[in-house]
Amino acid sequence: MAGSCLNLIMEYMEKIDRKSFLINLGTIGAASVVVPSIFAFNTESADFKPFNRKVKVGVIGCGSVSRMYLPHLSNCPHAEIVSLCDIKPERAKNKAAEFKVANWYPHIDKMLAGVPFDLLVNLTDMQEHGRLNRIAINAGKYVWSEKPMANSYMEGKELLDLALSKNLRIWGAPAVVNSPQFAFMAKQINAGKLGILSAGHGCYGHEGPNWSSFFYEKLGGSMPDLGVYNIATLVGLLGPAVSVTSILNIVNPAREIEDKGIIKVEEEDNAHILLEHKNGAISHIQCGFNYVNAHSYEGEEVSTLSVIGSKAKMDMIGYDWWPFAVDMATSEHRKYERLCTERGTYVWQEGASIICEYLTTGKEPLINAEHALHVLEIIEAARESNQSRRRIDLKSSFKWPIVV
Numbered sequence: 001m002a003g004s005c006l007n008l009i010m011e012y013m014e015k016i017d018r019k020s021f022l023i024n025l026g027t028i029g030a031a032s033v034v035v036p037s038i039f040a041f042n043t044e045s046a047d048f049k050p051f052n053r054k055v056k057v058g059v060i061g062c063g064s065v066s067r068m069y070l071p072h073l074s075n076c077p078h079a080e081i082v083s084l085c086d087i088k089p090e091r092a093k094n095k096a097a098e099f100k101v102a103n104w105y106p107h108i109d110k111m112l113a114g115v116p117f118d119l120l121v122n123l124t125d126m127q128e129h130g131r132l133n134r135i136a137i138n139a140g141k142y143v144w145s146e147k148p149m150a151n152s153y154m155e156g157k158e159l160l161d162l163a164l165s166k167n168l169r170i171w172g173a174p175a176v177v178n179s180p181q182f183a184f185m186a187k188q189i190n191a192g193k194l195g196i197l198s199a200g201h202g203c204y205g206h207e208g209p210n211w212s213s214f215f216y217e218k219l220g221g222s223m224p225d226l227g228v229y230n231i232a233t234l235v236g237l238l239g240p241a242v243s244v245t246s247i248l249n250i251v252n253p254a255r256e257i258e259d260k261g262i263i264k265v266e267e268e269d270n271a272h273i274l275l276e277h278k279n280g281a282i283s284h285i286q287c288g289f290n291y292v293n294a295h296s297y298e299g300e301e302v303s304t305l306s307v308i309g310s311k312a313k314m315d316m317i318g319y320d321w322w323p324f325a326v327d328m329a330t331s332e333h334r335k336y337e338r339l340c341t342e343r344g345t346y347v348w349q350e351g352a353s354i355i356c357e358y359l360t361t362g363k364e365p366l367i368n369a370e371h372a373l374h375v376l377e378i379i380e381a382a383r384e385s386n387q388s389r390r391r392i393d394l395k396s397s398f399k400w401p402i403v404v
């Protein structure tokens with residue numbers, strides 16, 4: 001890179017975040033050097049004072065996914081669930097009894113006026129996230145949000161800015177960057193073991209949820225529910241994307257939902273997304289709500305995500321939200337070798353607990369709001385690309401590599 005250009009960038013980074021820039025330059029393999037976009041800001045707060053006590057957690061949304069979050073949070077040494085909330089109040093009441101939570105409410109306003117808490121964990125319908133997250137931030141709460149953090153990139157960015165302006169933070173699912181397999185693959189890439197990074201592929205689908213209609217309504221869809229995992233993993237491994245092309249379809253226009261009967265599907269249930277990464281790599285993600293589950297989740301032996309370079313190929317075994325190994329072949333050792341079979345403590349539902357650990361101890365999480373916002377912009381751009389039948393440029397970025 002020409003010296004003058006580097007100086008200019010360094011000058012700019014002095015103003016923004018010199019440390020994160022140096023980390024980026026110093027740790028990326030010989031194959032690629034990615035300069036962080038001017039839209040990648042540092043959200044880590046230098047003057048954050050860890051709580052040094054358990055985080056008081058309020059959980060909103062006591063439906064399907066709360067069955068996974070509530071046990072994890074209940075066992076988290078850094079969290080104390082103090083209240084639950086759901087607009088279907090019997091759900092909040094039942095979960096409060098099951099998990100011995102003293103307070104439950106039928107509305108966010110009542111929850112905010114009730115027993116005090118530090119962190120809102122938002123497990124509601126996708127379309128409600130942005131609105132509820134904003135209410136919580138305005139009430140002085142930290143926020144962990146299930147995906148997506150908001151209904152659009154701009155709304156999400158506004159929420160992040162609002163949180164930072166109040167010395168708060170917001171984070172969004174998924175937590176895929178926490179798995180040992182993600183870390184292993186990232187480290188191979190950082191060390192230049194893949195040579196020139198060329199391509200990535202991810203595939204995730206199932207027969208589609210039948211318990212809530214929001215998955216199929218406007219601003220629902222298979223991308224924010226399923227594709228979001230592979231997108232987060234692939235930009236996490238290959239680096240931020242600069243443009244998106246997609247084909248999105250609805251192949252099953254009517255669905256039967258438990259409490260509503262037959263509903264109309266209004267958002268894509270069949271998606272193919274092509275990403276151009278900043279370093280020239282191209283990745284492809286496919287997701288859908290009409291993919292037969294040919295195999296069980298447990299003991300998955302099939303790779304659902306891979307990255308390919310000029311010197312090696314890595315296949316993540318299992319799902320990126322639940323991986324259990326990495327198969328790797330290199331130009332020196334062309335037969336696949338099974339590596340990184342340790343699963344550690346990682347589980348996909350750990351995001352809110354990881355944030356409690358950060359708030360209690362100050363240990364900065366790998367999960368970062370800018371990464372989640374970049375994924376959200378990609379989903380939005382994929383919709384725009386499909387509608388206009390054009391390739392869409394992206395403006396957001398995030399600090400990469402995530403694992404150093």
Ligand SMILES: NC(=O)c1ccc[n+]([C@@H]2O[C@H](COP(=O)([O-])OP(=O)(O)OC[C@H]3O[C@@H](n4cnc5c(N)ncnc54)[C@H](O)[C@@H]3O)[C@@H](O)[C@H]2O)c1
Pocket residue numbers: 060061062063064065066085086087088091106107108123124125126128132146147148211212224225
């Ligand atoms: N179900 C899963 O296995 C799973 C896995 C990972 C992520 N997620 C994500 O978790 C979120 C919730 O999904 P789910 O499957 O649990 O849906 P769900 O329909 O089972 O639960 C959502 C709950 O939120 C409540 N709710 C909606 N609006 C509300 C509001 N304004 N105030 C209070 N409560 C409100 C609903 O009454 C419902 O009980 C979604 O973003 C989804 O993508 C779900």
